Amino acid sequence: MINQVYRLVSPRQFEVAYKDRSLKSEEDFVVIRPTHLSICAADQRYYTGSRGKEALAKKLPMALVHEGIGKVVYDPKGQFKVGTSVVMIPNTPVEKDEVIGENYLRSSKFRSSGYDGLMQDYVFMGRDRIVELPENIDPDVAAFIELMTIATHVLSRFSTRSHKRRQVFGVWGDGNLGYITSLFLKKMYKDSKVYIFGKTGYKLDNFSFVDEVYLIDDIPADLRIDHAFECVGGIGSQYAIDQMIDHLHPEGSISLMGVSEFPVEINTRMVLEKGITLIGSSRSGREDFVQTVNFLRENPEVVDYLGTLVGEVQEVKTISDILTAFEKDLTSSWGKTVMEWKI
Known part of the structure; x- marks a missing residue:
């Protein structure tokens, strides 16, 4: 079959490329028709040319x-029924390691970072690269599940690498990732307090659950x-980390x-004096x-809260x-932009 791929060829310029794929030789892949795609800040750095x-x-x-x-349109092994809604996993490992996670292996490929992303008529996914979605989930929210998995991954690493006193959490960053991380913390650690720190009042107004x-x-x-989460990024993260160090209890x-x-x-001096653990x-x-x-x-109430992040x-x-x-x-000053993919 001929698959159309919509590629960025230079800043603010897309062109269609045509790729021939044989269904007969693709038994290890499931063919997905994208339905809802979410634009990330990393996509924008390519789109605007700010990556350099x-x-x-390159x-x-x-x-x-x-x-x-997206929805499954073809599965040669019949594991997934046609029409099944799935979330697509962009990380594509080519090897396994007993110690290093698949997302940290230098050999892993990542869609839309040196390899074609999801802006295609059909996406050929390894069958372990898709996860079936719950019925009736809001597709506009589900479109940015990948961003949610960043918070899930961070909280998983935090749970095994930090001490057990978890009475008060601080989250720096009033954007999308700060919102998701704060929400997940509040739901996963119901007896703990979550404080949000940001610089924009109208954005902070959305954090009604903290x-x-x-x-x-x-x-x-x-x-x-007790513990802090940095969701700022850019040069602003320097000042956020400085505040975190000041307000952390020792050994946080x-x-x-x-x-x-x-x-x-x-400020490594205070990192050392307080015995602070930095988790990347x-x-x-x-x-x-x-x-x-x-x-x-x-x-399901979490999905309702996440609906607040659906911008355009x-x-x-x-x-x-x-x-x-x-x-x-x-x-857009708030939330995620979702594309209903009907091209």
């Missing part, structure tokens, strides 16, 4: 988007937390989640997707519609 000339020259042309769901809300320039000097942990294009400074996390693997889907199935929803039938979706996302 060297990175763009990775383009490339189909963008690694957050999305125990306390603080503007970063108005934090009480005597406020203390900081889970680093935000991505920065440039090195940031960390990136991306996620299959187990994180399974856990996240099960979590959403068991906590753009129907996509043409390349022009793709451009419109990306441009809308650039000007």
Whole structure:
């Protein structure tokens, strides 16, 4: 079959590429028709060209988007029924390691980061790279399950790497990831308090489920937390980490989640004096997707809260519609932009 792939060839320019795939030789793959795709900040860095000339020259042309769901259209082994809704896992490992997770293996491939993402007519997925979705889940919310798995993965690493006193959590960052992380913390640690720290008042107004809300320039000097989660990214993470170190009890942990294009400074003197544990996390693997889907199935009220993050929803039938979706996302001040993929 001839599959159409919608690739970014240069900043703000998409073109259609045609790839021939033989269904007879694809027994280990399941063919998925994307239905809802979510635009990520990483996609925007490619789209706007802010990744830099060297990175763009190395990775383009490339189909963008690694957050999305779709329906099964063909499974040669019959494991998945045609029409089954699934979330697609962008991380694609080519080996296994007894110690290193699939998302940390340097050999693993990742869709929309050097390899074609989900902006295709049909996506050929390894059968272990899809997870069946609960019935009747809001597809606009399900579109960014991949982002939720980042929080799931971080909390899994936190649970095994931090001490057991977990009375008060602090989350820095009032964006999408900060919202998801705060919500998951509140649901998973019901007896603990969750404080959110941000710089934008109207964004913080959405965090109705947390125990306390603080503007970063108005934090009480005597406020203390047991563990912190950094969801800021960029150069702003430097200042967030500095505040976390100040307000952490000794031997607390900081889970680093935000991505920065440039090195940031960390006050190692106080990290040493307080015995603080820094926990780095990136991306996620299959187990994180399974856990996240099960979590959403068991906590439907969480899906309702996550609906707050659905910002723009753009129907996509043409390349022009793709451009419109990306441009809308650039000007959106809150939430995720979802593409209803009907091209």
